[in-house]
Amino acid sequence: MIVIKLGGSLTTSGKLQPCLDKIDEDYQGRAVVIVPGGGELADQVRKMQRQWQFGDRFAHRMAILAMQQMALLFKALKPCFTMAESIPELRVRTAQPGVSIWSPNVLELDKANISSTWDMTSDSLAAWLAKTLTADELILVKSVTIDADWDVLKLVQNQIVDVSFPEYIQQANFSLNIVNAEKFIS
Template sequence: MIVVKLGGSLSHSESLIKCLNNLEQNYAPNAIVIVPGGGAFADQVRLAQQRWQFDDLTAHRMAILAMQQMALLIKGLKRCFTIAHSVNDIKKQLSRQRIVIWSPDIVELDQAGIEASWDITSDSLAAWLASTLAAKELILIKSAIIDKNFNLQQLAEHDIIDQGFCDVVSQATFKITIINQQNC
């Protein structure tokens, strides 16, 4: 099984549909779970938090809702994909050989002890999901240019991946691939 995190910023160009088409053509019927970034919806959460100064827990939950909105957008573009909200639901859908879009359940993430912080974004959530599902690979598709010479720590320092990612994957048994949207 492969977990693919699609950066939310892909929705600002034709890259989103191109990547979705490539995933559908190159991976189906293999087990694949798409983790959507929050994109412009998450950007609005950041702006609202700056304006209103509410706590990180509230912002975290609102950012999860942003990911859910992106899941609906992807489903709207790819009617044959299916949305799953929980780990158990993902497993059921994968057994039916469907491409699954994860629309994360806030309660499940809270129960898993996921930190409510901007250091933990959809990158780290995708890594958590890949670990929880015992995926063989996690692919992060980013709009940023990826320097192949950078290690994960350097990617975090350059804000290519979130600050918590390295901790989440420290014990990972799956392969991690980070690519630019042009290569998807």
């Protein structure tokens, strides 16, 4: 089973549809879970938090809603994909081939003690999900150029992944690939 996180910035780079098409075409016969990034919707939450000075717990919940909205966008673009909101539902769906889109449930994340800060973005949530579902592979698809020589700490330093990401990939049994969208779709 593969978890593929599609960065929210793919919506503005023009690469979202090609990435969804690539998954639809090249991952037939595999169990795949797509994790949506929050993109511009999550960026709007950051702006609102700066303006209104509310706490990270509320901002985190709003960012999860941004991911849910992106999941709906992905589903609208690929009606043949299914959506799932819970880990039990994902376990059922990934028991057989097919593509599911994860629409994260904030209550389930709270029960799992997921941190409610900006240190924990959709990248770390994808790693947490891959670990939770015992995925074979985690792929993060990004809009930015990624130097093949960079390790995870260098990716954190360059703000390619969030600061919690190294913690969530520790002792993981999945392979990790962090790729630029151009490379992913080629």
